[in-house]
Amino acid sequence: MGRKRSILTDTLGLLLAVLVTAASVQDSTAGRTLLEQAAANHPGLRKVWVDGGYRKHFVEHAATFGVDAEIVQRTPGTRGFTPIPKRWAVERTYGWLMLHRRLARDYETHPHRSEAMIHLAMTDLMARRLAGENTISWRDPAAAHQSRIQG
Numbered sequence: 001m002g003r004k005r006s007i008l009t010d011t012l013g014l015l016l017a018v019l020v021t022a023a024s025v026q027d028s029t030a031g032r033t034l035l036e037q038a039a040a041n042h043p044g045l046r047k048v049w050v051d052g053g054y055r056k057h058f059v060e061h062a063a064t065f066g067v068d069a070e071i072v073q074r075t076p077g078t079r080g081f082t083p084i085p086k087r088w089a090v091e092r093t094y095g096w097l098m099l100h101r102r103l104a105r106d107y108e109t110h111p112h113r114s115e116a117m118i119h120l121a122m123t124d125l126m127a128r129r130l131a132g133e134n135t136i137s138w139r140d141p142a143a144a145h146q147s148r149i150q151g
Contacts, residue, residue, distance in 0.1 A: 010089075
């Protein structure tokens, strides 16, 4: 049961590719499909950083597209929460996406609809940044109400 959302972002955390699969799909398998999608849409892609869930097979697959895949792992002996270098940009993007109510839970019945909602949320985020507006969170109804009054 459940879904796994795999995303590929640039160093600013902006979405380059998204893939929604069943939760049972291994990271390496989803990553291969995601990388193929990203390589086709962004031919200038040369380097990706991935977490420890990816294997050597993924690194070899990335090399076939001319992409250098580097597995970034936690420092051995680290306890508690510590941001993983390079990986924090993706985690930050997940946090931005979770500000959208439809993505806070798995409401969509089909993976392609869930992918569309992720694209829509990212489009909203980028449009708000270009317009210089604050991102409104569904978690703060008072701020959303105040924004409607001023707007």
